[in-house]
Amino acid sequence: MSQVMILGGRSDMALACAHAFAGAGHDIVLAARRSETLGPEKADIELRYGVTVGLRDFDALDVDGHEDFAAADPLPDIVICAVGRMGEQDADQDDVAASVAVMRSNYEGPAAILGAYATRMEARGTGTIVGISSVAGDRGRATNYIYGSAKAGFTAFLSGMRNRLTGTGVHVVTVKPGFVATQMTEHMDLPERLTAQPAEVGAAILKAVDKGQNVIYVRGVWRLIMGIIRSIPEAIFKKMSI
Amino acid sequence: MSADLSGWGRYPRIEGRRIPVRDEDGLRAAMADGPVIARGNGRSYGDAAAQVGGTLDMRRMNRMLDFDADTGVLTAEAGVILGDVIAAFLPRGWFPPVTPGTKLVTLGGMIAADVHGKNHRRDGTIGRHVLWVEVMGADGELRRASRSENSDLFAATIGGMGLTGVILRCALQLAPVQTGWIRQEMIPTPDLDAAMEVFERDAAQYAVAWFDCLAKGADLGRSLVILGDHAEPSDLPANRRPVPFDVPVRKARRVPLDAPGFALNKYTLRAFNALYYRVNAGKAGRSVVDWDSYFYPLDAVHEWNRIYGRRGFAQYQVVLPLEASRDGLRTLLDVIAAAEQGSFLAVLKRLGPEKGQFSFPMEGYTLALDFPVSPAALRLLDRLDAITLDHGGRYYLAKDSRVPAEVLHKADPRAGEFARARQAAGYAGVFASAQSERLKL
Numbered sequence: 001m002s003q004v005m006i007l008g009g010r011s012d013m014a015l016a017c018a019h020a021f022a023g024a025g026h027d028i029v030l031a032a033r034r035s036e037t038l039g040p041e042k043a044d045i046e047l048r049y050g051v052t053v054g055l056r057d058f059d060a061l062d063v064d065g066h067e068d069f070a071a072a073d074p075l076p077d078i079v080i081c082a083v084g085r086m087g088e089q090d091a092d093q094d095d096v097a098a099s100v101a102v103m104r105s106n107y108e109g110p111a112a113i114l115g116a117y118a119t120r121m122e123a124r125g126t127g128t129i130v131g132i133s134s135v136a137g138d139r140g141r142a143t144n145y146i147y148g149s150a151k152a153g154f155t156a157f158l159s160g161m162r163n164r165l166t167g168t169g170v171h172v173v174t175v176k177p178g179f180v181a182t183q184m185t186e187h188m189d190l191p192e193r194l195t196a197q198p199a200e201v202g203a204a205i206l207k208a209v210d211k212g213q214n215v216i217y218v219r220g221v222w223r224l225i226m227g228i229i230r231s232i233p234e235a236i237f238k239k240m241s242i
Numbered sequence: 243m244s245a246d247l248s249g250w251g252r253y254p255r256i257e258g259r260r261i262p263v264r265d266e267d268g269l270r271a272a273m274a275d276g277p278v279i280a281r282g283n284g285r286s287y288g289d290a291a292a293q294v295g296g297t298l299d300m301r302r303m304n305r306m307l308d309f310d311a312d313t314g315v316l317t318a319e320a321g322v323i324l325g326d327v328i329a330a331f332l333p334r335g336w337f338p339p340v341t342p343g344t345k346l347v348t349l350g351g352m353i354a355a356d357v358h359g360k361n362h363r364r365d366g367t368i369g370r371h372v373l374w375v376e377v378m379g380a381d382g383e384l385r386r387a388s389r390s391e392n393s394d395l396f397a398a399t400i401g402g403m404g405l406t407g408v409i410l411r412c413a414l415q416l417a418p419v420q421t422g423w424i425r426q427e428m429i430p431t432p433d434l435d436a437a438m439e440v441f442e443r444d445a446a447q448y449a450v451a452w453f454d455c456l457a458k459g460a461d462l463g464r465s466l467v468i469l470g471d472h473a474e475p476s477d478l479p480a481n482r483r484p485v486p487f488d489v490p491v492r493k494a495r496r497v498p499l500d501a502p503g504f505a506l507n508k509y510t511l512r513a514f515n516a517l518y519y520r521v522n523a524g525k526a527g528r529s530v531v532d533w534d535s536y537f538y539p540l541d542a543v544h545e546w547n548r549i550y551g552r553r554g555f556a557q558y559q560v561v562l563p564l565e566a567s568r569d570g571l572r573t574l575l576d577v578i579a580a581a582e583q584g585s586f587l588a589v590l591k592r593l594g595p596e597k598g599q600f601s602f603p604m605e606g607y608t609l610a611l612d613f614p615v616s617p618a619a620l621r622l623l624d625r626l627d628a629i630t631l632d633h634g635g636r637y638y639l640a641k642d643s644r645v646p647a648e649v650l651h652k653a654d655p656r657a658g659e660f661a662r663a664r665q666a667a668g669y670a671g672v673f674a675s676a677q678s679e680r681l682k683l
């Protein structure tokens with residue numbers, strides 16, 4: 001039975017992935033800080049789909065522990081990283097420690113752990129790595145550029161890793177979900193048509209892994225929106241508030 | 243954050259604060275600022291699951307926690323959707339002991355409304371099969387309530403419409419079945435008397451009648467009575483016997499937009515109803531149908547509530563005591579047929595006796611039909627209220643969106659007792675819905 005390791009396993013998107021992959025018959029490992037609190041999720045997924053769910057403690061910021069974490073047996077067939085931290089742009093931009101925490105949580109930690117898995121999967125010659133990045137990384141904006149810049153770094157890392165691993169049997173998927181109705185965005189008033197439900201993201205990721213897609217936007221309109229946003233000349237863009 | 247809190251009938255339209263609940267602490271915090279009400283999947287028709295100041299969205303509390311494969315007892319959080327229970331446990335030979343006509347309801351919503359199915363006479367309401375509930379009370383304490391522990395709270399919460407506290411978890415006894423199929427018998431009956439005669443035979447576990455609410459005179463109450471029993475493997479064709487729980491997957495359709503109001507009028511309805519009757523009368527007799535088509539025909543059409551257009555619709559569901567049923571139903575049907583405002587979905591069921599403290603059923607017949615909302619339709623419903631009162635009938639709060647408080651209290655003296663008990667226990671200031679405010683509960 002193939003095994004899917006989900007990093008940041010408490011998040012709504014991670015759990016939606018767990019349901020989607022368990023529904024397709026995969027065993028699941030949820031890796032999260034304080035993983036012992038995920039007992040109800042474990043019971044739920046096991047009961048619904050008759051698969052095995054493991055729980056592991058994982059802190060993306062504990063980069064010294066990443067090699068050991070990735071070395072643990074068995075090496076999963078699929079690794080999905082949903083770790084992320086939105087932060088609060090207004091407060092964080094005047095607070096170095098807070099900005100660094102956002103940068104590290106969205107870039108350094110996720111990239112480092114996926115890098116550790118990539119090397120092992122490459123040696124084995126099979127595997128899929130999925131990184132949940134963000135459209136916020138497609139262009140820095142005043143309202144969330146600390147988060148966005150870290151996601152931009154993560155997106156570039158995933159793209160480079162995909163390039164490196166092509167032909168090795170290991171595939172890399174970059175997910176740019178657009179708005180998703182999760183705990184992270186619960187307090188925001190998001191436009192309904194642009195906002196995906198976590199289950200949609202789970203289904204889209206399952207499909208992307210099956211089909212070997214490279215970069216997915218969950219709702220198609222986001223590809224269009226970001227295409228437009230990227231094409232605005234900087235002289236105009238810098239004066240806009242979006 | 244302002245959200246649409248309207249019910250399934252999309253009448254009345256209600257906007258207000260939606261608070262997603264993820265855990266006990268979040269729930270306690272939400273309860274601190276004024277009256278709140280729990281909301282499941284919003285399949286009650288009116289304003290039962292809406293509170294402008296704070297509506298607790300329970301759908302994120304949706305984990306199944308334990309299942310005992312020997313006894314069939316499922317322990318789950320209140321936001322679990324019934325359809326997910328079927329998906330998980332029917333393949334292992336277990337089915338909900340009681341189910342409403344849609345599987346898109348939460349366990350909490352089912353318990354709070356104490357729902358009944360087509361098997362009420364045999365199997366009672368869902369409450370009969372609930373072993374315990376865990377309820378967050380007005381004081382912020384979480385209590386387990388069952389027939390032996392906090393039994394008053396248990397009795398008041400089943401059928402309590404969320405007004406006694408928030409159900410967080412429950413233990414539900416599932417029923418063993420041998421297949422995912424139903425042995426069905428469809429019996430066309432020319433009028434009300436004939437339909438009631440079939441019901442009185444009590445020949446099957448499940449029984450429901452669809453009736454043509456536009457048929458008048460001698461055709462009054464022209465119905466299709468549909469009986470059902472869980473099939474055994476020997477009822478299935480040989481190729482299905484080794485996989486008795488596999489059923490064909492149904493394709494879901496969606497009603498794309500709000501249907502324009504003119505699409506649905508007495509002419510199209512009359513034509514539809516007459517056609518439906520003739521087509522199905524042609525299919526009369528016995529057959530074996532899959533569980534999904536049998537119990538949940540409407541779930542195949544997503545958002546079918548939109549066919550009634552933007553103004554929404556109201557369902558009128560009452561139960562009349564057995565001795566008054568024939569006369570009462572006839573009088574109601576006469577007025578409805580003459581008004582020519584009824585709709586596709588007119589349903590008749592025979593209910594058995596019911597002990598639930600504030601639950602809807604009583605021994606007799608229940609009638610449920612939808613009306614596209616209009617000033618004329620609302621006036622018609624007021625006239626139906628008078629007939630219901632005359633015949634000692636009572637109302638189903640899960641379907642109600644418009645009954646006046648005086649009418650409810652006259653029809654159901656238990657409502658006053660319930661309201662007084664809520665006051666005395668200190669629930670009233672903490673848990674209130676738009677419906678409980680309207681109905682003075």
Ligand SMILES: Cc1cc2nc3c(=O)[nH]c(=O)nc-3n(C[C@H](O)[C@H](O)[C@H](O)COP(=O)(O)OP(=O)(O)OC[C@H]3O[C@@H](n4cnc5c(N)ncnc54)[C@H](O)[C@@H]3O)c2cc1C
Nearest residue numbers: 282283284285286342343348350351354357358403404409
């Ligand atoms: C097509 C259709 C067919 C139906 N057929 C039937 C039928 O055959 N028999 C029948 O009995 N009903 C039937 N119903 C009604 C439906 O079963 C009930 O309204 C049920 O309560 C809906 O569940 P829900 O999760 O959507 O709850 P909601 O509509 O969201 O809430 C209903 C009530 O439950 C309360 N509630 C919800 N969750 C909780 C909780 N966790 N704790 C405390 N209170 C809570 C709410 O406050 C509210 O009072 C039908 C509805 C539809 C749309």
Ligand SMILES: NC(=O)c1ccc[n+]([C@@H]2O[C@H](COP(=O)([O-])OP(=O)(O)OC[C@H]3O[C@@H](n4cnc5c(N)ncnc54)[C@H](OP(=O)(O)O)[C@@H]3O)[C@@H](O)[C@H]2O)c1
Nearest residue numbers: 008010011012013059060061082083084134179180182184
């Ligand atoms: N929601 C959106 O609209 C949206 C849009 C685009 C992209 N995304 C991205 O999608 C992913 C999932 O987000 P979400 O919306 O589901 O939000 P979320 O619930 O806030 O998920 C973020 C998860 O990251 C975990 N995490 C943060 N720092 C960690 C660390 N140091 N070590 C381990 N885990 C850590 C959190 O775990 P704890 O529970 O332990 O805190 C949390 O479970 C994130 O990468 C997010 O950036 C979200």
